Amino acid sequence: MTAAGAGTRSGGNGTQSGRYDIIIVGAGHNALVTAAYLARAGLRVVVLERREVIGGACVSEEIWPGYKVSTASYVNSLLRPEIIRELELAKHGFEMLPRNPSAFSPFPDGRYLMLGPDKDMTRREISKFSPRDAEALPKYEAMLERVADFIEPTLMMTPPDPWSLTPRNLTTMAKLGWGFLKLGRKDGAAAVEILTGAARPILERWFESEQLKVLLATDAVIGAMAAPSMPGTAYVLFHHVMGETNGVRGVWGYVRGGMGGISNAIAGSARAAGAEIRTQAEVARILVRNGAVEGVALADGTEVRAPRVASGADAHVTFGRLVERRELPDDFAAAIDALDYRSASLKINVALRELPDFTACPGTAPGPQHRGTIHICPTLDYIEEAYDDAKYGRPARNPMLECTIPSVLDDTVAPKGQHLMSMFIQYFPYALSTGQPMEEAKEAFADRCFDILTQYAPNFRRAVIGRQVLAPVDIERRYGLTGGNIMQGAMSLSSLFFMRPIAGYANYRSPIRGLYMCGAATHPGGGVMGASGHNAAREILRDGKGK
Ligand SMILES: Cc1cc2nc3c(=O)[nH]c(=O)nc-3n(C[C@H](O)[C@H](O)[C@H](O)COP(=O)(O)OP(=O)(O)OC[C@H]3O[C@@H](n4cnc5c(N)ncnc54)[C@H](O)[C@@H]3O)c2cc1C
Numbered sequence: 001m002t003a004a005g006a007g008t009r010s011g012g013n014g015t016q017s018g019r020y021d022i023i024i025v026g027a028g029h030n031a032l033v034t035a036a037y038l039a040r041a042g043l044r045v046v047v048l049e050r051r052e053v054i055g056g057a058c059v060s061e062e063i064w065p066g067y068k069v070s071t072a073s074y075v076n077s078l079l080r081p082e083i084i085r086e087l088e089l090a091k092h093g094f095e096m097l098p099r100n101p102s103a104f105s106p107f108p109d110g111r112y113l114m115l116g117p118d119k120d121m122t123r124r125e126i127s128k129f130s131p132r133d134a135e136a137l138p139k140y141e142a143m144l145e146r147v148a149d150f151i152e153p154t155l156m157m158t159p160p161d162p163w164s165l166t167p168r169n170l171t172t173m174a175k176l177g178w179g180f181l182k183l184g185r186k187d188g189a190a191a192v193e194i195l196t197g198a199a200r201p202i203l204e205r206w207f208e209s210e211q212l213k214v215l216l217a218t219d220a221v222i223g224a225m226a227a228p229s230m231p232g233t234a235y236v237l238f239h240h241v242m243g244e245t246n247g248v249r250g251v252w253g254y255v256r257g258g259m260g261g262i263s264n265a266i267a268g269s270a271r272a273a274g275a276e277i278r279t280q281a282e283v284a285r286i287l288v289r290n291g292a293v294e295g296v297a298l299a300d301g302t303e304v305r306a307p308r309v310a311s312g313a314d315a316h317v318t319f320g321r322l323v324e325r326r327e328l329p330d331d332f333a334a335a336i337d338a339l340d341y342r343s344a345s346l347k348i349n350v351a352l353r354e355l356p357d358f359t360a361c362p363g364t365a366p367g368p369q370h371r372g373t374i375h376i377c378p379t380l381d382y383i384e385e386a387y388d389d390a391k392y393g394r395p396a397r398n399p400m401l402e403c404t405i406p407s408v409l410d411d412t413v414a415p416k417g418q419h420l421m422s423m424f425i426q427y428f429p430y431a432l433s434t435g436q437p438m439e440e441a442k443e444a445f446a447d448r449c450f451d452i453l454t455q456y457a458p459n460f461r462r463a464v465i466g467r468q469v470l471a472p473v474d475i476e477r478r479y480g481l482t483g484g485n486i487m488q489g490a491m492s493l494s495s496l497f498f499m500r501p502i503a504g505y506a507n508y509r510s511p512i513r514g515l516y517m518c519g520a521a522t523h524p525g526g527g528v529m530g531a532s533g534h535n536a537a538r539e540i541l542r543d544g545k546g547k
Contacts, residue, residue, distance in 0.1 A: 017305030020046045020276075022540065023296055024310050025283045025322070026480070026519065028056025031312025032266040032277075033533030034518040034540070036087050039273035041541055046304065047275060048296065050282035050480065053260075054267055056312070056519075057479045057486065058528045060260025064466050066415035069349050070259040071468065072479055072486070074404055074422040075373070077243030077252040078529040079262060080156065092268030095256040097409045098245045102252060102372040105215050106360035106456045113211045114368060117251045130209035140206045145249065147191045148242055150179050155242070155524045155531045158539055159498040159506040196493055199237045200228040200380060214380050218402060221426055223486040223526065225342040227387035228380060232492040239491060239527065252373070254406040258413055262528060286311070286322045292513035296322075310508075310536055312519035313480055314488040315339055315501040323512065332511050335502040340490035341483030343472045344390040344427035348446050351466040352419040355405065356457030364459070366408045376401035376452060386427050393433025395445045400426045401453060418465070425449055430472035430484050442471040487526025488519055497523055508536040516540055 022038060024031045027049035039045045053059055057072035076096065084094065101122075103115040114125045119138070126134040160172035180188055193202060199220030203213045217228045220237035227233070245253035255261040267277055282299040286309055295305035311318040319328060319336045328336075354364045361369040377383060377400040386396035402424045407414040414420040428445050432438065446469045454460045472484025481488060489495055498506045500523045508516050518536030520526040 015303040020044045020306040022308040023306045026312035027054035028312045029058040029263045030519045030533035033530040034310055034537045035275040036270035037537035039270055039275040045275040047277040048281040048283055049279045052279050055260050055263030058259045058263045060258030063468055064351050068258045068413045073259045073528050075252045076255050076528055077245050078527040080530050083530040087269040089265040092265040094265035096245050097254040099253055099372045101368050104369045104372050105375040106358050108378055110360050112360040129211045133207045133209050133212050136206055146187045150183050158535055159523045194234045194238045197234045198229050198231050199233040202234055210379050214377055218375050223345050225344050227384045254409055256410055288327045288512055293515045308514045310516040310518040314482050315521045316482040329511050341485040343483050343485040344429045346425045346428035347470040348423040349468040350421040352463045353465050354463045357459045358457045370405050370408045374403040390427030390429045393429050396427045442469050488521040491525050508539040
């Protein structure tokens with residue numbers, strides 16, 4: 001395998017000290033953001049990544065010659081515009097490719113629905129199923145925008161600690177309260193329901209056509225071990241509409257060269273500011289003495305010393321594996337042990353010799369049906385039943401498929417005339433109750449997914465040249481994401497904002513002096529947003545440039 005965008009290999013035994021002000025564990029996109037901001041502030045930074053390629057779950061890898069595969073994350077909208085601007089990512093090669101339309105859903109009865117961002121097209125499309133829903137959608141989106149105006153500013157803030165009476169905390173809480181008050185009673189109630197409730201009842205109140213409801217509901221369960229009728233899924237849905245592409249709210253796009261284009265651009269910015277990035281440099285231990293960090297020990301025995309360490313790995317990896325348990329207060333260690341890493345998301349990366357020819361919208365020449373996200377999911381109950389299987393440890397008999405074909409808009413990701421498809425699938429559990437060996441079960445599941453897609457696009461199976469199937473166990477092994485949880489831990493209310501990763505430690509610090517967290521395990525959580533990395537850098541600098 002060739003790694004697109006590899007850094008410098010780590011090498012040699014011995015001890016390196018005095019060279020760095022801070023060590024960053026992992027080169028996920030968040031950790032790279034932290035590295036870039038700290039290097040720009042004048043700190044001597046080294047990033048240590050265990051894999052041969054940087055980016056974590058935001059990566060492009062050449063798993064077949066001539067293909068740049070976004071093996072994990074595959075579409076972007078969440079990356080914060082402030083970060084794109086401040087780190088000058090365009091200068092370092094970052095380019096967004098907006099999609100129009102953004103979604104295509106073929107249905108078993110031969111009809112289909114396409115959505116956005118073109119508002120007239122969206123209205124015409126929804127009217128095919130319900131003129132009333134076509135009128136309701138802009139009002140629903142306006143309500144989400146108003147709620148987003150309240151929640152979005154919190155993404156780039158350090159969550160306050162509601163149990164602390166320091167002036168800074170009280171000021172932040174007061175500002176939040178004021179923002180909530182300004183929402184008014186109606187939107188305030190909507191915000192509370194979005195933060196705590198289930199997606200399904202909200203969608204059922206707003207809309208009547210099953211086709212629109214189910215298309216919107218898919219965002220509520222992506223990466224979540226939950227069905228749309230379960231509390232918490234409204235926030236997952238909302239989390240997915242908070243981003244933008246080139247300034248247009250809620251629009252998802254492809255990144256030229258694959259998602260690694262983001263991580264490589266951030267790394268370019270960090271390097272330009274003086275940060276050093278090493279790959280194949282697995283951290284085996286975070287070294288602690290007298291309650292303060294001293295540096296890290298690599299798997300090859302090398303010790304790298306620095307007065308501060310920031311970890312971009314998840315909380316389970318950081319505190320459960322890299323830090324000795326005796327260094328942690330018991331209640332802290334117990335809270336980390338209790339974090340929810342359940343997951344049932346499976347990814348299939350597919351190389352294609354031709355584009356799928358959908359019965360509902362025929363053609364193998366690139367068309368609007370190929371540009372956006374292709375949803376294969378006919379009803380809300382279909383998702384509920386798929387989840388029910390996973391709940392009992394069985395792969396869903398009828399899984400929900402979300403397919404994207406970036407090669408339709410980006411000619412750099414597949415050889416000429418060929419195509420690349422991402423299939424993101426719910427639900428295939430991390431642990432199986434069926435007794436079937438994992439390898440066998442995941443390949444059989446991938447076959448089932450291919451059969452389902454072939455029902456909608458009869459040429460699909462014979463168009464496949466190659467496939468890579470990543471079950472939650474593979475996602476854990478490959479990217480270091482515990483339980484295969486794509487968000488570095490569940491995004492449920494009990495793990496958000498001042499509760500992320502755990503109550504009392506949402507300010508990017510830890511019980512160990514000089515040890516910080518800077519990945520998606522912290523507020524505001526998963527997705528390629530960069531906000532965790534940004535906020536962590538601000539807190540590290542707030543503690544002063546030296547120790
Ligand atoms: C299959 C999949 C699909 C997804 N789809 C999307 C999508 O389309 N859009 C979107 O916005 N988000 C998506 N996500 C979520 C998003 O990719 C992640 O939430 C985000 O990339 C997390 O970034 P991070 O920098 O916080 O951490 P990570 O990407 O988890 O990076 C952590 C890094 O730390 C390294 N590491 C761990 N332990 C060590 C160690 N001991 N020593 C050295 N290095 C170590 C890991 O190798 C990794 O590189 C998806 C995720 C997955 C897995």
